[in-house]
Amino acid sequence: MDHIELVIDxxxxxxxxxxxxxxxxxxxxxxxxIKIQRCRTYLDNKLANGNEVYYGINxxxxxxxxxxxxKDELSQLQENLVKSHACGLGERVxxxxxxxxxxxxxxxxxxxxxxxxxxxVQRLVDxxxxxxxxxxxxxxxxxxxxDLAPLAHMSLPLLGLGEVMYKGSIRKTSEVLSDxxxxxxxxxxxxxxxxxxxxxxxxxxxxxxxxxxKKLSNLADLIGALSLEAFDGRKEPFTPEVHEVRGHKGQxxxxxxxxxxxxxxxxxxxxxxxxxxxxxxxxxxxxHGASKDAIANAEMIFTTExxxxxxxxxxxxxxxxxxxxxxFHGQPLALQADFLSIALSELGSISERRIYKLxxxxxxxxxxxxxxxxxNSGFMIAQYAIAAVASKNKTLCTPSSVDTIDSSQGxxxxxxxxxxxxxxxxxxxxxxxxxxxxxxxxACQALDFRGADKTSNELxxxxxxxxxxxxxxxxxxxxxxxxxxxxxxVRRT
Numbered sequence: 109m110d111h112i113e114l115v116i117d118x119x120x121x122x123x124x125x126x127x128x129x130x131x132x133x134x135x136x137x138x139x140x141x142i143k144i145q146r147c148r149t150y151l152d153n154k155l156a157n158g159n160e161v162y163y164g165i166n167x168x169x170x171x172x173x174x175x176x177x178x179k180d181e182l183s184q185l186q187e188n189l190v191k192s193h194a195c196g197l198g199e200r201v202x203x204x205x206x207x208x209x210x211x212x213x214x215x216x217x218x219x220x221x222x223x224x225x226x227x228x229v230q231r232l233v234d235x236x237x238x239x240x241x242x243x244x245x246x247x248x249x250x251x252x253x254x255d256l257a258p259l260a261h262m263s264l265p266l267l268g269l270g271e272v273m274y275k276g277s278i279r280k281t282s283e284v285l286s287d288x289x290x291x292x293x294x295x296x297x298x299x300x301x302x303x304x305x306x307x308x309x310x311x312x313x314x315x316x317x318x319x320x321x322k323k324l325s326n327l328a329d330l331i332g333a334l335s336l337e338a339f340d341g342r343k344e345p346f347t348p349e350v351h352e353v354r355g356h357k358g359q360x361x362x363x364x365x366x367x368x369x370x371x372x373x374x375x376x377x378x379x380x381x382x383x384x385x386x387x388x389x390x391x392x393x394x395x396h397g398a399s400k401d402a403i404a405n406a407e408m409i410f411t412t413e414x415x416x417x418x419x420x421x422x423x424x425x426x427x428x429x430x431x432x433x434x435x436f437h438g439q440p441l442a443l444q445a446d447f448l449s450i451a452l453s454e455l456g457s458i459s460e461r462r463i464y465k466l467x468x469x470x471x472x473x474x475x476x477x478x479x480x481x482x483x484n485s486g487f488m489i490a491q492y493a494i495a496a497v498a499s500k501n502k503t504l505c506t507p508s509s510v511d512t513i514d515s516s517q518g519x520x521x522x523x524x525x526x527x528x529x530x531x532x533x534x535x536x537x538x539x540x541x542x543x544x545x546x547x548x549x550x551a552c553q554a555l556d557f558r559g560a561d562k563t564s565n566e567l568x569x570x571x572x573x574x575x576x577x578x579x580x581x582x583x584x585x586x587x588x589x590x591x592x593x594x595x596x597x598v599r600r601t
Contacts, residue, residue, distance in 0.1 A: 113137040125319045133237040143220025150425035151223040163432040164301040186300030193260035196245030208312035210236045221417045222302040243271040251438035251526030255309030263303040268292030305419035310441045313530035317537045333369040335462045338554035345390045359397030374562040388461035402451035406444040442509035442526030449536045453501040456543040460498040466554045477553045484584045504532045545595030
């Protein structure tokens with residue numbers, strides 16, 4: 109398999125998606141290797157030829173920053189840091205997000221401002237390429253001083269410690285390294301801190317959510333248009349001039365997309381009895397569009413972050429500077445994760461309202477979308493279930509970024525709570541998949557009463573593909589099974 113070189117400032121959300129989905133392996137460019145080695149040599153010379161004190165390099169950590177460490181203990185200091193900070197709790201981070209954490213950590217260390225040895229970065233590359241995925245836990249990071257606990261778990265296997273997921277099972281790292289013929293690393297000065305400081309837990313979760321959010325935003329338009337057809341809705345609310353006088357980019361884009369999706373439909377062009385549609389149909393450009401704008405803004409912030417140096421201290425060999433500052437603080441990501449959760453929750457909220465309208469027995473559609481309601485409950489409780497999911501998303505949208513709790517004896521007195529924000533974001537994203545899956549199921553069922561052959565070519569294609577998986581429901585069936593199939597369809601579309 110070909111290897112691609114990581115390019116400085118070259119990561120985007122779309123490129124990450126392509127790298128992960130293709131299974132492409134990565135390698136360090138010659139330029140990157142030179143940058144990493146130059147910074148390491150500079151740091152070694154600085155420590156060997158001077159007596160200056162640098163935070164975390166020859167001092168303790170956090171509130172122990174004034175405790176100076178002797179030169180012969182610097183390696184032990186870094187190993188102790190990794191072991192003591194591996195305090196993760198909760199569920200295991202999914203494999204694909206752990207792999208993304210490795211990728212982003214490699215990228216961050218590749219700028220040559222972290223002081224790590226080339227061998228350390230190369231071992232991370234080896235882990236990534238061979239799918240040796242450290243066991244990392246979802247809870248434990250405050251999102252400032254970097255994602256300390258989860259990144260400690262990610263780094264433990266470099267030392268031959270902890271556990272990894274390898275070839276489908278969780279094993280002791282020492283056994284896997286032995287199988288691969290790899291020797292555990294001995295960390296040098298600053299290396300443990302470079303590995304643990306950083307925002308890669310937050311960034312990886314955020315990138316994972318953004319990859320899905322961009323797809324789900326497009327699907328919301330597609331499925332919403334199908335629901336509009338099934339509801340016998342109107343096309344006038346999507347007239348270009350209406351949206352141009354307001355000017356929001358996402359709104360204009362959504363209205364244009366809806367017009368394209370409805371092009372050529374007999375249903376949308378037939379005479380209408382109803383003068384107006386409910387907001388969940390009529391205001392799709394305004395609501396879906398606002399979410400599009402929020403997604404675009406989050407993508408901009410996260411793209412900046414994943415092409416950044418976020419550990420501490422930051423080393424500048426050319427300027428002869430070692431600066432202790434705070435690039436590890438996750439505030440930019442925390443705010444965006446909270447806002448993105450709200451934006452995706454709103455896509456689910458308006459989707460659930462369209463489901464409700466379709467089952468409500470209006471506009472010529474049967475109650476609960478079954479011909480013989482009464483003996484059959486049809487889609488009644490499917491809407492209940494999705495209402496519960498939409499409500500849960502609203503609860504998950506309580507912002508994490510407004511909270512802070514003192515840590516490290518007050519030295520770290522303001523934190524972002526961005527790690528909690530991105531974990532919630534991923535749950536909101538997964539829930540949105542469920543809601544859109546059931547809307548698609550409902551819309552196709554309703555469209556069969558209206559005449560699926562009368563919709564536009566693009567919507568007809570979606571309908572036909574869906575009907576290959578799930579047939580029209582003419583009497584009550586085991587709905588959980590059907591809903592699961594619909595959600596799986598959305599996930600792979």
